[in-house]
Amino acid sequence: MMISSWRRRRAARSAAKEQQRGKIGDIELTLPVHFRCPISLDLMKDPVTLSTGITYDRESIETWIEAGNMTCPITNQALTSLELVPNHTIRKMIQDWCVDNQSYGIERIPTPRIPVSSAEVLEILSKITTASQRDDHVRCRELVAKIKAMGKEKERNKRCIVANKAGSVLSAAFDTFSRASSDRNVPVLEEILSALTLLFPLDAEAKSYLGSTASLHCTVWFLKGGDLSGRRNAVLALKEVLSSDDHRRTDALAEVEGALEAIVKLIKEPICPTATKASLMVVYRMVNSSYANENIIERFVDMGLVSLLLEILVGTERSMCEKALGVLEGVCGSDKGREKAYSHALTMPVLVKKLLRVSDLATEFSVSILWKLCKNEKREDGGVVVEALGVGAFQKLLLLLQVGCAERTKEKATKSLKLLNLHRNRLECIDSTDFKDLKRPF
Structure with missing residues (x-):
């Protein structure tokens, strides 16, 4: 039975591989070896050549280099240059092969767009700075729109744009046009703001302008x-x-x-x-x-x-x-804030409900709020402390201490429990529906 099951799985895997290779009926289509990327072994969609003369698919070799590798994967030679030169000859051959084999279900790979270079980005950013200094809002808007389009086109383009401090340049331009209170600057300011959202997080210089x-x-x-x-x-x-x-x-x-x-x-x-x-x-x-x-x-x-x-x-x-x-x-943390929280009927039920239910961070915030409200309660009848007891805060805080939490949260929960304990004789605690089967440890 086990052998039979193994054979079925092997047959399924073989069928999948054959389908990927373009097997139609009894005819099997073999992908030429020189069309495969040496790294991924898949058909190259954007072949580029390294300084060592070996051609790879752009995505695969970029991933290799970005991982910190400074050698050619095949020859193991040190790379004298990180420039990736598009191999138009291989790409054209691959496209022709795809067209010739359309009857087998092979789709022609589209002609890839060459990623933007640092030189191109720096040139556009320089023009943006000049246009903003000359108060040329029309030209500046066109250039910002171009940068934004480049960033949206490819993730690699976006990384290149960010690396060349586009955030600082655009923020500086935003600051420049902001100083001129003119309605004609609204379109360029809107375009810059839109482009900046693609470049977050910004560096300190960009934040200072913005x-x-x-x-x-x-x-x-x-x-x-x-x-x-x-x-x-x-x-x-x-x-x-x-x-x-x-x-x-x-x-x-x-x-x-x-x-x-x-x-x-x-x-x-x-x-x-x-x-x-x-x-x-x-x-x-x-x-x-x-x-x-x-x-x-x-x-x-x-x-x-x-x-x-x-x-x-x-x-x-x-x-x-x-x-x-x-x-x-x-x-x-303010008197007025607590006053509003005290007077709202949802405060205690909501806070107690969020304990141990959403996330560690939510529990941490909830405990801190409970502690702030309880320790600052001034009503003689216990007020919010008694209300917290009524919605099961005592049980949940005990459970929190049992399951564990951050030290500062533990400290606040412990102090809150002591305050709640002072008023337990005023009210028969109502078990939370979430912990109806929890055995009380007191």
Whole structure:
């Protein structure tokens, strides 16, 4: 029986290989050896020749070189140059062979586009800088569109563009055109913003240009009044600008009229998950930075952010949940934020529900929020502490300690348990439905 099964599997594998080789009926089509890539052994779609004279498929040899190999895979000779020269002769022969064997189901390989070179990228970027300095918004927009098209065409092109500091050049151009308050610059600014989103993450120099006062005002303008793609690109740019813990940029953004309102609006009236997540990350960085401004947090609270976050947490996917909890944890670091959380009926049920259910990060944020709310409770009747007991926080925190967690989370959970324990005689704890079969250890 085992031999029979093995034979069937071998026959199936042989059939698959024959189909790949183009076997039709009783006629077997053999792929010429010199048409195969020496690395992948597949038909070459974009043959290129190394300095050693050996031809490979571009994708295969690029992967080899990017892995840190500086030798020819076949000859083992050191590469004197990393330039990959297109082998048009072999490529034409392969295409002719494909055409001659169309009757066997062979499709002609398309003529590949040659990847962009560093020299080409640098030339275009130089022209972008010149056009921006001359305030030639039409020419600059054309060049930026060309760079963007190149980046979208191939991943290799994108890597080449990024490596040649396109992010800094485009950000500098954005800053230059932002300083001129003219409606005629809107199209080029929109094009630059769109191109920049393809080049994230940006380096420090690019962030400094994009985080300038003029750039921030312009980005917020798109955030408030742009079309859907413009608003999405704007909030992605703000997320990138605030990715470094620089309180000066956070304060500068908060001072831009309508900035905070526009960010909260993207959360309240979502246009796409990407924009919502980026908005949450912007708020997260603004309320959790090492120089978090209490006034900024209070402004967010006054806009109804706490209620928005709790509504998001009622039912959402993991990534969104983690971000919403992270923002709520930062907001609850302020008196006004906690006050809103205390008064909302969903706060405790939602936080306890997220414990041990979403991810380690979500649990960490949930425990931190619980601890902040419980330790700052001032009502004599226990208030939120008693409410937490009623929805099963005690049991879940005990289970968390049993299954293990990060040391700082463990410390907060332990302290929270001590506070909860002080009020256990006030309320008969209601077992969480998720742990109805859990035996109480007390």
